[in-house]
Amino acid sequence: AATSTAEEAQSKERELSVGRQRQGNEVRQLQEEVEALRQQTSEFRQKARQLEQERDAAKLEAQDQINEIETQRTARTTIDKKLRQLEDEKLAAMDEAEALRRDVGKEQLRTKKLEEDL
DSSP: OHHHHHHHHHHHHHHHHHHHHHHHHHHHHHHHHHHHHHHHHHHHHHHHHHHHHHHHHHHHHHHHHHHHHHHHHHHHHHHHHHHHHHHHHHHHHHHHHHHHHHHHHHHHHHHHHHHHHO
């Protein structure tokens, strides 16, 4: 009976040892998985920061392009206004030239008439 009890105790001790070893292996495996997940999380965060920086740079570039378009639009509007002003001035000058031609014509007729009267 004592041998049987000693054998049972040894058997239980082996089972406990195997169980502890199995648990130790599982803990190590879980620790490795946790470390791998931490690494992935770090890589994802780094990639997210990079993408945010790229997005911010793209936003700045887009805003620069919008500003350039607005500057060009403003310049075009200014040029169009100046062209309309110059066209108006041209038409006014043409009207004035026509009026002066009529005045010159009248003066020529008057001069001719005065010459004939003399």
